[in-house]
Amino acid sequence: MAAVRVRGLTVAPAGSRPVLRDLDLDVPAGERVLLVGPSGSGKSTLLRALAGLLDAEHDDDGAVTGEVLVGGRPAGPGAAGLLLQDPLDAVVAATAGRDTAFGPENAVLDRPEIWERVARAQAAASFRPGRERDTATLSGGELQRLGLAGALALRPGLLLLDEPTSMLDAPTALAVRDAVLAAAGDSTLVVVDHDVAAWAHVVDRVLVLGADGAVVDDGPPAAVLARAATSTSELWIPGAPVPDPLDVPSELVTPALRLPGGDVALHGRGLRVVRRRRGLRPGPATTVLDGVDAELRTGAVTALTGTSGAGKSTLVAVLAGLLRPTAGDVLAAPGLAARGRREPWRWSSAELATRVGWIPQHPEHGVVRPSVREEVRATGRALGLGAAGDRRADDLLDLLGLAHRADVDPHLLSGGEQRRLGVASALAAGPSLVLADEPSVGQDRATWAVVAGVLRSAARAGAAVAVATHDARLVAACADAEVALAGGRLLPAAGAPAAGPAVGTPADDTPARLAAVRP
Amino acid sequence: MSTTSTTPRSSALARGPLGRWRSLDLVTAAVLGVAFGVVFWGWDVVYNVLSPGFGFFQPAKGLLGGVWLLPAVVGALVVRRPGAALFTELVAASVEYLLGSGWSVGVLISGGLQGLGVEIAVALFAWRRWGAGVAALGGALAAALEALYEAFAYNDWVLGWDLAYGAAFVVSGAVVAGLGGAALVRALARAGALQRFPAGAEHRAAQRA
Amino acid sequence: MSVTDLVPPTATQDRTAAGGPPVRRCGPLSLLGASVLPVAGSLAVDTWRVGAVALAVQLLLLPLAVRGWRALLPRLVPVTIAAVSVGWSTWLLGGEADPVAAAVASVLRIAVLVLPGVVLLAWLDPSETGDHLAQRLHLPARAVVAATAALEQLSALAQAWDELSRARRARGLGPGRGPVSRVRWAASTAFGLLVEALRRAARMSVAMDARGFADAAGRSWALPARWALADTVLLVVGALLAAVPLVATALLG
Missing domain, CATH: 3.40.50.300 (P-loop containing nucleotide triphosphate hydrolases)
Structure with missing residues (x-):
């Protein structure tokens, strides 16, 4: 597990307004955080910053300033596990075992160590189709579990999830969520998801980003959700009434x-x-x-x-x-x-x-x-x-x-x-x-x-x-x-x-x- | 090497040492190659309609040939590093081979030669010019190499017909692959698909101007 | 659990266990080599007699290499079209005294050029090929990995092509009968596919970098790339096949 410390993070991609503005954030080791906010509020950007990928990304005329520390060290690629929205984007190999082995291969581990990591990571992610299964034959839920195994194979102290269940139907989404929680163990967890209801009760803290990329609210789930439900939020807060369909001329x-x-x-x-x-x-x-x-x-x-x-x-x-x-x-x-x-x-x-x-x-x-x-x-x-x-x-x-x-x-x-x-x-x-x-x-x-x-x-x-x-x-x-x-x-x-x-x-x-x- | 201060006439360049490809460069060139493999597959719908029209004058078929050179030109103009044209065209050719091309491993040889043609053109300008002119030269060189290979390996024509075919192919390479490829890259930049590439920076600079 | 239990078999080991013609023991490099070498030999096919001899030798070896005759037949269709179109153009434009003989010679030359590649392709496994290109030929590891990862996106991109062309049909912009309308349709669909490919590549590279691909200067490999005796044999056979047209030319004049 790894503590996260962010100071004065500002990210301005080339040719557009900043998506994150002077952000400070502390996440103690082992804490589970749900990150919510309207689209364009910089949630994904923050996750990429924590994953240490922004330096690689903004090497054209965009600008990244501020400090991001994970476990006391500047965030670098490969240090944190990252799970993305579309599990197909993370598939790099023809078989499941080979796919999970991708991270350990990049870390130049030797062959026995690679395959031991594969076996442990797939077990931890509840991925059961087996290492020789053709990745093209996996369902969406299986693919997302394979993605989780791929992230776990590097034994990250910090696990970052970018809408990991948004492309799955409700029962599959819940099963994947549970697999993530079981696999996360005592790792620090930061998850971005539109489905606030699914995560609110299993995290320690909810962080709300505003449209301008600044923190709007931060605290225990119950308190944050109560405040959000009373505001005129455009977010889907659990318990808030469903709006009436508009009458169109x-x-x-x-x-x-x-x-x-x-x-x-x-x-x-x-x-x-x-x-x-x-x-x-x-x-x-x-x-x-x-x-x-x-x-x-x-x-x-x-x-x-x-x-x-x-x-x-x-x-x-x-x-x-x-x-x-x-x-x-x-x-x-x-x-x-x-x-x-x-x-x-x-x-x-x-x-x-x-x-x-x-x-x-x-x-x-x-x-x-x-x-x-x-x-x-x-x-x-x-x-x-x-x-x-x-x-x-x-x-x-x-x-x-x-x-x-x-x-x-x-x-x-x-x-x-x-x-x-x-x-x-x-x-x-x-x-x-x-x-x-x-x-x-x-x-x-x-x-x-x-x-x-x-x-x-x-x-x-x-x-x-x-x-x-x-x-x-x-x-x-x-x-x-x-x-x-x-x-x-x-x-x-x-x-x-x-x-x-x-x-x-x-x-x-x-x-x-x-x-x-x-x- | 600031892209913001470039005048419209010069090209935005890849960041850092030219030989140090980012992961994004590698993956983009490779996925572009695969996508062109799929496009060639879909291109049959067109090709099958057009090619009977050339039945009585085979050398004119060269006019359609530029399409097969697009991966090399587009890969080069997107990534702007040595080897990008060759890599992209070889991946596209591998997809064609793996899907069962009529020319079998011949497409790998063609792909290598076509990629090489574009590499020569961009190397002549020390990987510093990436405009439509360089692209057209690259397309023409790629077409010339391919026509030469086909004349040796495939076609048993009298020299005059070989030359006619080669000329048609070179024109097609310069126009369809070169100018067309350059226009395609500009359109991709306009669609926001190249935001982290030099072509995207050029597009932003042009918008600011 | 022992280490050998943990490491899965390579594609070659799988094929070797399954039984079949001797070629199944060969790895990707010898398969590619034996496919490309006859291309050089085919350049020497100048008469229909030489072509017939070279093709006959290849056909004799066929039982040692074919993986399922039924799967081979559909692969021969595009090859036949290619060969016939070349033969026809030779008949038309070759300017030979005997256009029919010249056309037959060029058909045979194309057959000699493509047949080994078509037959051996059935044994080629793309990710195993990547392993061998990087570990044996020492091609740049990250480029090889990027290429094999990209190949995994092929069916997703083919599916995207379907949806893109459906969208055009639904919007009244489908391919019409005329060639101009078809070219416009194909160009528009291809553009959509390239946008999709670029976006997919951007997301993939994020996922790959998060798994340490960004600064993988060195890299280890989960599966070994072995060179077996069978590989040497296949390469020699490939070289001999390439020599057949030369020898036949010398003998038949």
């Missing part, structure tokens, strides 16, 4: 092609998708979707739920006409047919864009233009919608709080902003089918209410909306029906979620709306 979300309310706009029957892993070690074919039925009705929001790897994103891609199912049928309502074709995967790109709005799981992959304004207008331009299309796009941009970023390259937006841009771009051309993949990730309370509001209002205005999500709050606030998946199959007993509020959609009086799933 219908002209911004009304579909161009309208179907009668309550009609089945799109249905899938017996959908099956078989995929072969590509890459250097092609795996056997795996069935990612198997015998799934789903119906999307106009006027309704259908939630697609399930753990990571359950097949939600694949189902969204099939329903959106972006992936041809291996077997089964996916058919749009006759009113949406293009050149007589009702299968979305057979539509041309322009036909698809007229009918479908897709919000991808990784919003940075959705970027098609070099500025935010061009991005949100792109579909309308491609479809020849003219000035009216531009106007609707610009209004959506404004609604989603991005108008002031209109001239920026979309790649420069934060993850949460990119996702909102994805929502605006998907709805700009007035789609009848809106298919959103994890639209609410990375949103604070205020922007969450807008994203949830856009989806719910689009349904009220006559679109059929499907949302694949881990966000139970979003399901509770918006969903009229639920398709629950597990291991690529439908879970039986799915239907309207208990908490689903009755919304005043034209479909309200059609009982069939509740049976969006036929198991």
